[in-house]
Amino acid sequence: MSTTPQQSLYAAREPIFPKRVKGYYRTLKWWVMAVTLGIYYLTPWIRWDRGPNLPDQAVLIDLAHRRFYFFWIEIWSHEFYFVAGLLIMAGLGLFLFTSALGRVWCGYTCPQTVWTDLFILVERWIEGDRNARVRLWKSKWDMRKWRLRIIKWVVWFMIAVATGGAWVFYFADAPSLAVALVTFEAPSIAWATIGVLAATTMIFGGFMREQVCNYMCPWPRIQATMMDPETLTVAYRDWRGEPRGKKRDANAGDCIDCMACVNVCPAGIDIRDGQQMECITCALCIDACDDIMAKIGKPRGLIDYLALSDQEAESKGKPAKKVWQHMLRLRTVIYTALWALIGIGLVFALFIRSDIEMTVSPVRNPTFVTLSDGTIRNIYDMRLLNKNGEDRTFHLSLVSDEILRIELEGTAERTIIVPANETLLQRVYVSARPSDPAATVDRTDLRLWVEDMTSGERAYKDTIFNGRAAQ
Ligand code: SF4
Ligand code: SF4
Numbered sequence: 001m002s003t004t005p006q007q008s009l010y011a012a013r014e015p016i017f018p019k020r021v022k023g024y025y026r027t028l029k030w031w032v033m034a035v036t037l038g039i040y041y042l043t044p045w046i047r048w049d050r051g052p053n054l055p056d057q058a059v060l061i062d063l064a065h066r067r068f069y070f071f072w073i074e075i076w077s078h079e080f081y082f083v084a085g086l087l088i089m090a091g092l093g094l095f096l097f098t099s100a101l102g103r104v105w106c107g108y109t110c111p112q113t114v115w116t117d118l119f120i121l122v123e124r125w126i127e128g129d130r131n132a133r134v135r136l137w138k139s140k141w142d143m144r145k146w147r148l149r150i151i152k153w154v155v156w157f158m159i160a161v162a163t164g165g166a167w168v169f170y171f172a173d174a175p176s177l178a179v180a181l182v183t184f185e186a187p188s189i190a191w192a193t194i195g196v197l198a199a200t201t202m203i204f205g206g207f208m209r210e211q212v213c214n215y216m217c218p219w220p221r222i223q224a225t226m227m228d229p230e231t232l233t234v235a236y237r238d239w240r241g242e243p244r245g246k247k248r249d250a251n252a253g254d255c256i257d258c259m260a261c262v263n264v265c266p267a268g269i270d271i272r273d274g275q276q277m278e279c280i281t282c283a284l285c286i287d288a289c290d291d292i293m294a295k296i297g298k299p300r301g302l303i304d305y306l307a308l309s310d311q312e313a314e315s316k317g318k319p320a321k322k323v324w325q326h327m328l329r330l331r332t333v334i335y336t337a338l339w340a341l342i343g344i345g346l347v348f349a350l351f352i353r354s355d356i357e358m359t360v361s362p363v364r365n366p367t368f369v370t371l372s373d374g375t376i377r378n379i380y381d382m383r384l385l386n387k388n389g390e391d392r393t394f395h396l397s398l399v400s401d402e403i404l405r406i407e408l409e410g411t412a413e414r415t416i417i418v419p420a421n422e423t424l425l426q427r428v429y430v431s432a433r434p435s436d437p438a439a440t441v442d443r444t445d446l447r448l449w450v451e452d453m454t455s456g457e458r459a460y461k462d463t464i465f466n467g468r469a470a471q
Helices: 025-044 081-101 105-108 113-126 129-137 144-169 174-182 189-208 210-216 219-225 284-296 308-315 323-327 328-354
Strands: 059-062 066-069 073-076 233-236 301-304 356-361 377-388 392-399 405-409 415-418 422-432 442-453 457-465
Touching: 025 059, 025 081, 025 174, 025 284, 059 144, 081 105, 081 113, 081 328, 105 113, 105 328, 113 144, 113 189, 113 210, 129 457, 144 174, 144 189, 144 210, 144 442, 174 189, 174 210, 189 210, 189 405, 233 308, 301 308, 356 442, 356 457, 377 392, 377 415, 392 405, 415 422, 422 442
Parallel strands: none
Antiparallel strands: 059 066, 066 073, 233 301, 356 377, 377 422, 392 415, 392 442, 405 422, 442 457
16 A cells, blocks of 8 residues: 655744844834834823813823814714724825835834834844844753743733733823723723733734734735836846856856845845745845945945836846836826825815704604694704813704794703713704694795804704695
8 A cells, every 4th residue: 555645735934033234224214113113102191181071181092982082183983084084095195105115114114014123123132143043043942042032022021011001091091091000900901902912912023023924914915006117116136236156256246145135134035036025125135235235345236226117227228217206106196196185185174173063853753743722843853062171052043934933842941051072962842833834834944053152153954844734
């Protein structure tokens, strides 16, 4: 009986030990990391005075009251179109940057990249640079290896907990929640959220790293549709670098095959093999190669930001296009125009929105009621939303071409007090005497007005009054 050897369908991950690199793009990435992490960790602690009865946290997602506070802007749940608009702008921004600069989002600002970079930085501080980490990885589990690994995991864990902890501060008053966490009086949902986010940060940033980009994130597969031959991306000038080799002779290209570009790559790839899905366009290989070029006295840019059209032109001895020519294209202009259009629309909507929200719903079961003296009465449910931090008194009035009377349920007055940041439901009666035209015809248009008795701010809603003919 013959047996066929079984081939495993599973390929174990090859560990990657990115080497430390210095240069323009590395410095830029440090700055981006500092700014993005700074914004993330510190934003919940910024205070913003909105007056009494309102939270003084600049950025707050108030789930209990279904509101989002962003500095001076307050968005209520029924104004979700603002959030939808911002999400569309974020999507268009991603399309714009990808069509101009490839996966620049992935390489510089994606949280997965930023936290992985931070975790690698910690790893380097504790275990040493690439060669030391390779040696440690290959060595047996002795006391030194355990000690270094445990220190690294503890620091990673602290970063992961701080990351999860910062997230929950966006959903509650940060100082109060911090005290509640320290005294173990925080709600269980806060602990659960911190736990889940700490675990995912540690696993994704510490252990999975580039595998999240390669196997979990759909963007590397989608990005190709956003890019074209004019998109600037990280590429190797093979017409200049080849034939590569350590041996220097008259035919040798500029690449000395030192592997510096490969050793610094967080994706573990060789950019000299051409564009690859795994490349996040972090440009660290550019820094590494520029450093080598400086050492061997060759011009920088063997690896560089290049468009496909530049590669074709340069390999034929023609000059590459200018950077602005790659940026300013029909596609990028359209994305920018759409992005700006939505942004202007949102800002406009923000400034024209009223502080009073009002809805009027006619009660149509029955359409109208006939009182004992023959008066025809229509009933309406009016909802008034007071977006201010103080109670407001509104006066209600009615405008119509016909004679109609208005009354409020439960009060002889025509004024309504709506508490601060509350919605109030008020039943409203509109009636016509038996002899009035509105009582006899099918329908009469009317407009209900409310006016803030202090500020004079007004709002209205149109509705109809049904007479006897509507039966
Ligand atoms: S090939 Fe270069 S740009 Fe691409 S991920 Fe590696 S180091 Fe970054
Ligand atoms: S760093 Fe530059 S010279 Fe060294 S292998 Fe990479 S491309 Fe060649």
